[in-house]
Amino acid sequence: MTNVGESDRLVGLLTQGREEFTGKWVRGVTSTLAGRLTAAEVQQDLNELYTALVEALRNGGVATRNEAYGEVRSLLTELSRNRARQGFSPTETAFSVLALKDVLEPALADGADVKAYLQLARVLDDLGLYTIEVHAKTREEIISAQAEQLLELSTPVVKLWDGVVGVPLVGTLDSARTQVVMEKLLQSLLDLNATHAIVDITGVPAVDTQVAQHLLKTVVAARMMGAECVISGIRPQIAQTIVALGIEFGDITTKATLADALRHALDRIEERGPVEIGGLL
Amino acid sequence: MSERVPILKIGDVLLVSIQIDLEDQMVMDLQEDLSQRIVDTGARGVVIDISALEIVDSFVGRMLASIAAISRVLGAETVVVGMRPAVAMTLVELGLSLGGVRTALNLEQGIGELRRSRRNGSVPR
Secondary structure, eight states, rough: HHHHHHHHHHHHHHHHHHHHHHHHHHHHHHTTHHHHHHHHHHHHHHHHHHHHHHHHHHHHHOEEEGGGGGHHHHHHHHHHHHHTTTTTOHHHHHHHHHHHHHHHHGGGOOOOHHHHHHHHHHHHHHHHHHHHHHHHHHHHHHHHHHHHHHHHHHHOOOEEEEEEEEEEESOOHHHHHHHHHHHHHHHHHHHTTTTEEEEEEEEEOOOOOOHHHHHHHHHHHHHHOOOEEEEEEHHHHHHHHHHHHHHHOTOOOEEESSHHHHHHHHHHHHHOOOOOOOTTT | OOOOOOEEEEEEEEEEEEOSSSOOOHHHHHHHHHHHHHHHHHEEEEEEEEETTTTTHHHHHHHHHHHHHHHHTOOEEEEOOOOOOHHHHHHHTTTTOOTOOEEESSSHHHHHHHHHHTTOOOOOO
């Protein structure tokens, strides 16, 4: 197979010029990173990569899907993960690989080398694409982790009084958030032995049918556990929207402010009186 | 003979604590036993504790509703207590509501609820 001959040739070329190529490669990459990584760091990364690449070419030829490229891939994965976390752009990350092409170009001697070079270029393109893929994936992971954190942060459940818990909602209610809010609310009802819950929507920018649906679900779930639920913090515009959209809150108590809702809850608790089990027995 | 759900008497309240997933036959037995016990003891309230149940589906929901209805006919109010948060969320997601069944957070609140409703005269929600 001609491929084998060419990759042997490549391996020979790369091993022979190792010092020169890596030196130029490191310089090329370092200059594009504009001083955000030191040359020493870049050198360490690229030296490892270079060694792994030569090894892969020797064992696996130019087929980048080959198992021989496992090591190269894992090094690239690590490299582009780190770059993504440090805030480098996809171009800068991919250039770490693609720069090797520029380095090798002047080393071409004759026609046979050109063919080998093209083969290598194809390999490097593949690997470059791979780094971009990993880079994008890492960015997505970061984004989803942040979204999760935001979800956790933005849904506190606070104890307002003995037997009364409050959930100040801030931001839009989607189904994922409703799930988190519901979970936290119901658990704290249990933990605090609370018979009243107040869901305050002062911080919810808009209430449409979707959001109302989610609110209703939360209230119904709390009721199912045996707690009374009040929705408070309905601003004038929101009250108008609710009526205009024809949203029915049914027999759920709604109050304009958190203070009103708390008063209502305390009145209800007083009405019910203390839990006396003895009287019944 | 299949297992039966125990029914405990505390004063004029009957306590039914469901500890395992119910099968059809057990539900039939429970309804039969409970109505018999209500008549025998003249109980005024029934508390069904489902804190051990991890899954409440439409079958269990229907069972709770029918037990509540039977008890009401016999002059006893029913309160379901100890529903787990995960169960409540699942029921809501499924669009099921335990129509006509009263709920309370725990046994203590449930008995308090019964006592209150008796004091105020029976006022079903």
